[in-house]
Amino acid sequence: MKKLMNDPGDLVVESLRGMEAAHGDILRVSYEPAYIVRADAPVRGKVGVLSGGGSGHEPMHGGYVGPGMLGAACPGAIFTSPTPDQIEEATRALDGGAGVIYLVKNYTGDVLNFESAAELCVSAGIPVETVIIDDDVAVQDSSFTAGRRGVGATVLIEKIVGAAAERGMGLAEVTGLARTLNEEARSMGVALSSCTVPEAGKPTFDLGADEIELGIGIHGEPGRERRTIRPARELVEYMSEAIFSDLPFHRGDSIIVLLNGMGGTPLIELYLLYGELERVARTRGLHIRRRLVGNYITSLEMQGFSMTALRSDDRILGLWDDPVHTASIRWGS
Amino acid sequence: MKKLMNDPGDLVVESLRGMEAAHGDILRVSYEPAYIVRADAPVRGKVGVLSGGGSGHEPMHGGYVGPGMLGAACPGAIFTSPTPDQIEEATRALDGGAGVIYLVKNYTGDVLNFESAAELCVSAGIPVETVIIDDDVAVQDSSFTAGRRGVGATVLIEKIVGAAAERGMGLAEVTGLARTLNEEARSMGVALSSCTVPEAGKPTFDLGADEIELGIGIHGEPGRERRTIRPARELVEYMSEAIFSDLPFHRGDSIIVLLNGMGGTPLIELYLLYGELERVARTRGLHIRRRLVGNYITSLEMQGFSMTALRSDDRILGLWDDPVHTASIRWGS
Amino acid sequence: MIRCEEIMAWVRELDLVYQSNKASLTELDAAIGDADHGINMVRGFSAAAKELSEQTPPDIGAILKALAMILMKKVGGASGPLYGTFFLKASMTCNGRTSIGAEDLVVLFEAGVAGIRQRGKAKEGDKTMIDAWEPAVRAMREAFSGGGDVSEILRAAVSAGESGRDATISLAARKGRASYLGERSRGHQDPGATSAVLMLKAARDTLA
Amino acid sequence: MIRCEEIMAWVRELDLVYQSNKASLTELDAAIGDADHGINMVRGFSAAAKELSEQTPPDIGAILKALAMILMKKVGGASGPLYGTFFLKASMTCNGRTSIGAEDLVVLFEAGVAGIRQRGKAKEGDKTMIDAWEPAVRAMREAFSGGGDVSEILRAAVSAGESGRDATISLAARKGRASYLGERSRGHQDPGATSAVLMLKAARDTLA
Numbered sequence A, B: 001m002k003k004l005m006n007d008p009g010d011l012v013v014e015s016l017r018g019m020e021a022a023h024g025d026i027l028r029v030s031y032e033p034a035y036i037v038r039a040d041a042p043v044r045g046k047v048g049v050l051s052g053g054g055s056g057h058e059p060m061h062g063g064y065v066g067p068g069m070l071g072a073a074c075p076g077a078i079f080t081s082p083t084p085d086q087i088e089e090a091t092r093a094l095d096g097g098a099g100v101i102y103l104v105k106n107y108t109g110d111v112l113n114f115e116s117a118a119e120l121c122v123s124a125g126i127p128v129e130t131v132i133i134d135d136d137v138a139v140q141d142s143s144f145t146a147g148r149r150g151v152g153a154t155v156l157i158e159k160i161v162g163a164a165a166e167r168g169m170g171l172a173e174v175t176g177l178a179r180t181l182n183e184e185a186r187s188m189g190v191a192l193s194s195c196t197v198p199e200a201g202k203p204t205f206d207l208g209a210d211e212i213e214l215g216i217g218i219h220g221e222p223g224r225e226r227r228t229i230r231p232a233r234e235l236v237e238y239m240s241e242a243i244f245s246d247l248p249f250h251r252g253d254s255i256i257v258l259l260n261g262m263g264g265t266p267l268i269e270l271y272l273l274y275g276e277l278e279r280v281a282r283t284r285g286l287h288i289r290r291r292l293v294g295n296y297i298t299s300l301e302m303q304g305f306s307m308t309a310l311r312s313d314d315r316i317l318g319l320w321d322d323p324v325h326t327a328s329i330r331w332g333s
Numbered sequence C, D: 001m002i003r004c005e006e007i008m009a010w011v012r013e014l015d016l017v018y019q020s021n022k023a024s025l026t027e028l029d030a031a032i033g034d035a036d037h038g039i040n041m042v043r044g045f046s047a048a049a050k051e052l053s054e055q056t057p058p059d060i061g062a063i064l065k066a067l068a069m070i071l072m073k074k075v076g077g078a079s080g081p082l083y084g085t086f087f088l089k090a091s092m093t094c095n096g097r098t099s100i101g102a103e104d105l106v107v108l109f110e111a112g113v114a115g116i117r118q119r120g121k122a123k124e125g126d127k128t129m130i131d132a133w134e135p136a137v138r139a140m141r142e143a144f145s146g147g148g149d150v151s152e153i154l155r156a157a158v159s160a161g162e163s164g165r166d167a168t169i170s171l172a173a174r175k176g177r178a179s180y181l182g183e184r185s186r187g188h189q190d191p192g193a194t195s196a197v198l199m200l201k202a203a204r205d206t207l208a
């Protein structure tokens, strides 16, 4: 394992120092407990949007803290959910009197830790609502299992919910919006190589020289099946079918898509994949109204990509277009 | 070799299709010959800023086409400079009557091909000036060799020169500015792993399990020396010494820095490295006034990073802050 | 008689045990999870051993509660809240007590496991740590009813826990991260069930 | 007598030769450059063979000029302009000619190599294709002065080119991408000198 770090146990904290040094204009960092919060927090009278999860998915979530997107982010250890004390403190730092919404990716650890934090905050008088994001079609859903994983939709939902909060929407309305967005979003990923958890020191899984893992999770969890690598065109078609037939998306639907790299995939390949996706969407009569192409929710240095589609009406597109100023997503004035 | 592509020979063109599909609001793509040009080109009365080079360094250069930065970009085959016909056509598409400046990274192939294009354009009546960028301190400079390579400074120079052109500066002034910027910039890179040229099918070089290549070039050209990997802190110190003592930078200087990933390095590591760089700069009395942290000039899926420092006065910082709207760098209104 | 002394020894032993099993627990988690279980446990119990040696709480309930809080803060993931809940619920059975006997110990473990069950909503057969814990506490209660002392009770717990842990190998996961694998999770031993058995063994070696 | 026919055969042969040496040229370039030289040559000469077979220019000068243009458009990198210049300058020595003789051939190569020298500014000993070209054209002139025919001239060129190419192994590069390596470039054969010799061999096999 070769990584650009010092002691593996310090990676997360030392990376936070870099974030703080680089983006002091938009965010503040607390180290004990660890969280990132908007420089202007608490924003009086506006709902706070908080997310978090294991580290190793950068720029998710710290790169999305700033006006128009997240109010705060709680980074856990690599691939390990944050703990209730972090979340509680971040909630207190963020709350401007209008309550806080937690956007939580559906993993047992995240769900349990955010649950504890919400209990602590609610009993301390801070209104908290939690929305669980579970958009990964690679995993069979069932009420008897942990359900689907939360993946790429998280980025899109954080942007849109952040805009809604920035506009001054109340906690109930923002929560309803987040739930609707989650219902309208579907994702799937594929890995060409494994990632290596720094403290583990070796790859999480092994893939043969021409094998890929279809339906990979963002922590390197195995997916649907292992296959021989196929041309990009076929991969995009396979994943499109899985995603678009799941909601299902219908001819004429407007969508926002995320064509996401897992961290180790060159941008030239991501744009090629986006070109393929655009072609497939056109064939299916889907209108890609907005898109992101790049590394937005990663798995350390894993090679691979994921695709997310979110069905969107004009109201959602409007929120999408609202100004945003974070380390990794920025537009508008 | 596993890559997300179809036929290796089509990678560049198919990636251009994705760029076009994703960013039709800011750019147009020509395929025969291949170039990317601002959607609003030619911009009457303003100097056109054109760059180009081998593909495989994305988002450089296509991701920097748009208002406030590049007017056009000419992508060659992977790691192979573009050809004169591409550059000539792009120049014609871009020129709005005030001439065109070529920002060329110092590689024999790039220099020769841009030279031919410039001859063709000048003889066709389009004023063209060429500025060669050679900021890589890893390579010994000498008038008897090809000289230093052009690397990270290119991104910073494209931004600042793009702003100057957008403000309406004339060709001579823009050219002088670009030359000054190049003189004030220094860079160095290190690789943890090789990249694989798609058509070559295997890694350009082999590194041992704990080896790194100090002074790597952006095409996987070997650098100063091969060493055992060191903690990030020491790598940043080593490279800082090489960069800062070269110009040299002096206590009290204001600088813009680029902490750049080579394509396969996770963002969490890049921020950690930036934290280290910020510390070193502080110790040396250098003021980092602006910075970019991320994948800006890459080498396919190579793991590693480079650092660039550009000495900047208030005028340069002002140009840096001017609005820019490209696929990969965007701020201001 | 189990006194604060022994409980503290248990915590120190857990720190050592998870350190020496860090790689193997992480490898189990790599196969059907995200390759961090051993790392998580070490982070939690190293902090616990260190912090508790500094603050030395006055009674068993206080030690276990402090331990619970440290685990909740340090472990994260699924196992953090679950082991945290285990010790929190366990601590409530012995508030203010500076020594406990065999039956107290059984009650303590029963309460802890009830906490895990309630928190994680897993049942036996879901391929989680519950598959080690449930048979273990049943065996403890049985051994106690049969007149067993602390040592016998804990030995029974270990052996039942081991069987439950081994049984996870052939199961398909229905809870936790491994459940995303469904059928593909069969053939792999659950990391949490493995760390649970290590906890029982450490108890056997330090409390009896 | 070399007619259009033979020149076209040379181009077709170059296409085949670079295809079968694509991997080895690229590997040489991987060692001291950027691993694309074979790829670049194939891209250029495949296009040339195809396009020229379609357009069949009327004379040798026209064929070589068309070839130059295609190489300049398709090859890129350092070798594109250099080989492009070679054929452009070469074409100027035989504008409108449908056949050329031994001396014409020497003049053609001399002009081409002068173009490379002027364009790339490399000298012998800089570890570039010039190290194969310069001795090759010197040998051609000598063979011609000694009364050699086309076949003898080209065999002399190949053998001198080979020696020059082999001599690049021990040199430290002073031009092109390999120059960034300085001393570390020693011990590796220059890819461009290697492709130059292949070009001479193809000429020997098709023009004589």
Ligand SMILES: Nc1ncnc2c1ncn2[C@@H]1O[C@H](COP(=O)(O)OP(=O)(O)O)[C@@H](O)[C@H]1O
Binding pocket: A079, A080, A081, A107, A108, A109, A110, C029, C033, C034, C036, C037, C040, C041, C076, C077, C078, C079, C080, C082, C116, C119, C120, C121, C122, C127, C128, C129, C130, C175, C176, C177, C190, C191, C192, C193
């Ligand atoms: N709902 C649950 N109930 C009980 N135990 C669970 C549950 N979900 C997960 N676990 C246990 O947690 C273990 C994984 O812990 P760990 O790797 O530390 O957390 P994470 O899965 O968040 O990375 C699993 O092996 C399993 O035994």
Ligand SMILES: Nc1ncnc2c1ncn2[C@@H]1O[C@H](COP(=O)(O)OP(=O)(O)O)[C@@H](O)[C@H]1O
Binding pocket: B079, B080, B081, B107, B108, B109, B110, D029, D033, D034, D036, D037, D040, D041, D076, D077, D078, D079, D080, D082, D116, D119, D120, D121, D122, D127, D128, D129, D130, D175, D176, D177, D190, D191, D192, D193
């Ligand atoms: N200035 C120069 N003069 C002559 N030949 C050169 C010069 N620079 C490079 N070359 C030749 O070009 C070859 C490399 O070609 P190629 O790999 O296709 O281009 P690039 O270096 O741009 O990738 C070198 O091996 C060398 O022989």
Ligand SMILES: [Mg+2]
Binding pocket: A054, A078, A079, A080, A081, A109, C034, C036, C077, C078
């Ligand atoms: Mg985890």
Ligand SMILES: [Mg+2]
Binding pocket: B054, B078, B079, B080, B081, B109, D034, D036, D077, D078
């Ligand atoms: Mg090249």
Ligand SMILES: [Mg+2]
Binding pocket: C029, C033, C034, C035, C036, C037, C077, C177
């Ligand atoms: Mg885990």
Ligand SMILES: [Mg+2]
Binding pocket: D029, D033, D034, D035, D036, D037, D077, D177
């Ligand atoms: Mg080359």
